[in-house]
Every structure is written in structure tokens, then in C-alpha cells.
Amino acid sequence: MIHLNRDGAWAGGFFTIWTGQTLSSLGTQVAQFALVWWLTEKTGSATILATSLLVAYLPEVFLAPIIGTLNDRWNRRIVMIISDTLVAIAMAGLAGLFWTGIIEIWHIYAVNFLASIGRAFQGLAMITSTPLMVPEKHLARIQGTNQTLHGVLSMGGPPLGALALAVFEIHIILAIDVLTAMLAIGPLLFIMIPQPKRMEGKHNPGSGIWADMLGGFRYLWRWTGLRNLILIAAVLNIFGNTKMTISPLLITDHFNGGAAELGWFNSAWGAGIVLGGLLVGAWGGFRRRILTTIFGWIVYGIGTILVGIAPHTRLTLAITGIALSGVGSSLINAPLRALLQANVDPHLQGRVFGALHSSVQFTTMLGLIVIGPVTDVFGPQPWFLTGGLLTLVLGTSARMIPSVVHIEDKEP
Numbered sequence: 001m002i003h004l005n006r007d008g009a010w011a012g013g014f015f016t017i018w019t020g021q022t023l024s025s026l027g028t029q030v031a032q033f034a035l036v037w038w039l040t041e042k043t044g045s046a047t048i049l050a051t052s053l054l055v056a057y058l059p060e061v062f063l064a065p066i067i068g069t070l071n072d073r074w075n076r077r078i079v080m081i082i083s084d085t086l087v088a089i090a091m092a093g094l095a096g097l098f099w100t101g102i103i104e105i106w107h108i109y110a111v112n113f114l115a116s117i118g119r120a121f122q123g124l125a126m127i128t129s130t131p132l133m134v135p136e137k138h139l140a141r142i143q144g145t146n147q148t149l150h151g152v153l154s155m156g157g158p159p160l161g162a163l164a165l166a167v168f169e170i171h172i173i174l175a176i177d178v179l180t181a182m183l184a185i186g187p188l189l190f191i192m193i194p195q196p197k198r199m200e201g202k203h204n205p206g207s208g209i210w211a212d213m214l215g216g217f218r219y220l221w222r223w224t225g226l227r228n229l230i231l232i233a234a235v236l237n238i239f240g241n242t243k244m245t246i247s248p249l250l251i252t253d254h255f256n257g258g259a260a261e262l263g264w265f266n267s268a269w270g271a272g273i274v275l276g277g278l279l280v281g282a283w284g285g286f287r288r289r290i291l292t293t294i295f296g297w298i299v300y301g302i303g304t305i306l307v308g309i310a311p312h313t314r315l316t317l318a319i320t321g322i323a324l325s326g327v328g329s330s331l332i333n334a335p336l337r338a339l340l341q342a343n344v345d346p347h348l349q350g351r352v353f354g355a356l357h358s359s360v361q362f363t364t365m366l367g368l369i370v371i372g373p374v375t376d377v378f379g380p381q382p383w384f385l386t387g388g389l390l391t392l393v394l395g396t397s398a399r400m401i402p403s404v405v406h407i408e409d410k411e412p
Contacts, residue, residue, distance in 0.1 A: 013191045014133045020184040021126060022149055024084065027180030028119075029157025031091065033266075034165055034173045035108060037259060040248040046380070047372030048105065053245050054368040055109045056116040060361040067120050068128075068354020069213045072347060076125040077193040081185055083121035088181035090115045095174035124357075128349040131341040132194040140289065140338040144281030147330035151273025158266035162259045196346035216351030219344075220359065225407030229290075229336075232394050232404075234360050236297070238367035239387025243304070244269065246371060250307075250380040255315045268319040272303070272326020279327070280334040289335035290407050296331025297395025301388050303328060308385025339408060 039048055059067075071079055094111040097103045134142050164173045221227055244266070251257040251265055276296070285292035306321025344352050375383060398404050 010133055010135065014130075016187045017133075017191055017193075020187045021122075022153075024180045024184035025149070025153050026157065026160075027177040029153045030161045030164055031174050031177035033158050033161025034170050035112075036248060037161070037165060037262075038170060039105070039108070040252070043105070044249075044252075045372070046246050046249050046375040049248065050242070050245050050368045050372035050375075052108060052112060053242075054365060056112045057361055057365050057368060058113060059117045059120045060357050061365050062358070063117065064120060064124070064354040064358040064361070065213045065216055065351065066209070066354070067117075068124050068216060068350040068352070068357075069209050071121070071124050071128055071350035071354070072196070072212065073209070075195060076129045077188055077191075079125040080122050080129075081188050083118040083125070084181050084185045084188075087115045087118040087122070088178045090118065091174050091181070092178045095171040095178065098169070098171035098174065120357075124350055124353055127337070127341075127353055128196075128346070129193050131349070132196060132346055136342050139341050140284050140335060141281050143334040143338045143341075144277050144279075144284075144330070146277070146337075147334045148274050148277030148281060151270045151275070151277055151326060151330065153270065156267070156270065158263040158270075162263045165259070196349075212351055213355075216348070216355035217359075219348065219352050220355055223407075225290075225403040226340075228401055228404050229398075229407060230356065230359055232398055234363040236387075236391050236394060237360055237364045238370075239383065239390060240300070240304075241361070241364040242367040242371045243384055243387055245368065246375050246380040246383060249375060250318075250384075251315075253379065254312050254381060255318070256312065257315065261315065265315075265319055265322060268323040269326045272323035272328075273330050274326075275323075276327035276330025277334060280330055285331075285335045288405070288408060289339045290405060291399075292335040293332050294395055294398050294404075296328045296333075297391055297398065298328070299331060300325050300328025301390075301392030301395055304384055304388030304391060306388075308381050308383075308388050310381075343408070 036049065036052070039052060043049075090111050094103075094107065097107050130142065131139060161173070164176075220230065247265055248262055251262045255261060257265075280292070286295075303321045303324030303326075306324065307318045308321075310318040310321065340353070340356075341349070371383060
């Protein structure tokens, strides 16, 4: 068994685990593209597409605080092994339903819900384990690398998904997702991840799960800058975290495109994330990390506006806009996550990140409830335009809020 130590030779073990998780994420991206395209061809309904994503968000909204608290209590390596295994089992079941030809739309909803619970456990365990495996001085660049990875997956997943649909039956594609999940488990079987010491104190009154979970929310509330930042992000997520849900309808209904055009559009989004991640990884961002996030909001807003105003004959303008939005996304997320990993005590990070995800994703869920009916009536472009304008205005305004600008100076 290999024991990781962030003060020693940490890179080999960390990137071995990271590579396994990367392969699993690639399989998931390909499988999700295939499922989204299947739903698009089967129903052509924005409401159906939004609902399929909504059920995947429900665990993050309602269960993330509990999941985060349990991550603080349990061995995070074991959590990752079990959660990856459960995701593999769920996707194997869905593959079987497609193979036997008895698949129904509600089956996809149910499996997405179950798999999202597993991914929520896995994701929070990986996020909160990273500062225990990686020296603090490298956290921003690791997050830049993660954003680059996210972009590569967003860029490569759709074309690979379209190619896979042209070559394989959908149950084979889902089986590949199962295989990549198993590859993520492999490194975790022989690499030990450091565990935080459980501490009692003002952020951990008592020893109950409920007390710990509420402690995560109290932590967020007492940190004035973070509280205000969450309020801004929550509003923006109504549009930002939901817009790609209707990208199939934007391509088919507005630009009269097909799977190839959708692949290019989604890949441009991923390419932008890659570029932004590489930029953060090489540059590191402004000295105050939050200023990089604010700049990212402005870039993101401008790009989304371009998608919202692109005529039906100018798909290239929309592709340019979504790529610019991707750059902004990396500039937003990488420094912000590094900021939190560096400033929140390791033994609190599970519940704090869980509470944070729940608070922000709640408004994403509201957006998913609204986006389907709104798009069915008005079409997809107004959603992009409204979201872009709102992001530009609120992102610019954040620069004038002292508690946000000085968030790194004031801990709770």
C-alpha cells in the first residue's frame, strides 16, 4: 500500500488517482451525450431534457450537506471506492434495459438520480482530499488543471459520443462507462489518501451528524464575503448551469443543425474551458484570487450574450460565444475553489463544500424547473441572452462590494 504525503513525493500518487478519475469522467461524458441525444430524438422536448438533468441535480441540492458531513466522518478513499462501484452498477443496469429493449424514459430518470448520488459522494471526497494530497502553493494550478480537464472532457465527450452513436448501440456505450468507472477504482485500492483529524470546536459543536451539517451552513453564513458571493452565484446559476441543457434544441430548432453541429457547439464550450484552465494553470490569476473570478464573470457574460444574439445563419458566432463563455467558466471556478481549499480547515471541508453546493445548486434546480416551459414557448435563444446580460451586470457589480473583494482577508 502506497501512503501519500503532501510534504513529500506527492505528485505520483495524486496524479495516478487523478488519471483514474479522469478516465471515469470521460466515459460518463460520452454516455451522457448518448443519452441526451437519444432523448432529443425520442421526444424533441425541452421539458424532458430539463427534467433528466433536474433529477441528477436533486441529490446535490438536498443531500449534499449530509453527504459532505459523512465525508468528513468516513474514510474518503473508501467513500470513493464504494461510490464509483455504485455508479458502475447503476449504469450497468441501464445498459441492460437498453439491450433488452424495454427502456422507458423514467428508467433514465431513475438511474440518473441514483448515479448522481454516487457521483456526489465521489466528487466531494475528491475535492476535500485534494488539499490533503497537494501542497497549498500548488492548489491554484491543480484547480487550473482540473478546469482544463473539465474542458477537455466537454470538448472531447460530444464528438466521441457522436462517433460512438454512429458505431455502437447505446447499451455498448453505457457499458464503456461502466468499464471506465472500474478503472477509477483501481488506483484507490493500493494508494492511501491522508485523512483529516476530526476536531471539536466552534465549527463542530457536539458529535452528531445533524450538528455537523448545520455547522457547515453556519460557517458559510458567518463568512460575510463568501455569503455575498454565494448569493450572486446562486442567481447566476439559474441561467448559467442550465443553458447547456437546451443546446440540442438551440442547434436543431434555431440553427437547423444535427448531431455533428451539436458536437461542435459543445466542443467549443469545452475548448474554452481548456483554454481558461491552461491560462489559470500557467498564470495563477491575480494576486487576489477573487478578482480572477470577477473577471471570469465578465468574460462569461459577454460570450453568452453572443450566443443569444447569433442569427440562425451564424452558427460560427454562437460557437465563438460559447467558447468565450468556457474561458470565463475556468476563470470563475479554478481560483474560487483554490481559495476555499486553502482557507477552510480540512476537517470541515466536506460539510462546508456540501453546504456550498446545496445552496448554489438549489437555484440551478429552480432554473431547470423553469427552463423547459420557457424554452418550449419562447425558444432557446432568449435564455442565453438574459443569462448573459445578468452575468455581465452582476459580475461587474461584484467588484464594488468590499466584502467580496476582500474575501481572502476575512475568515469566519
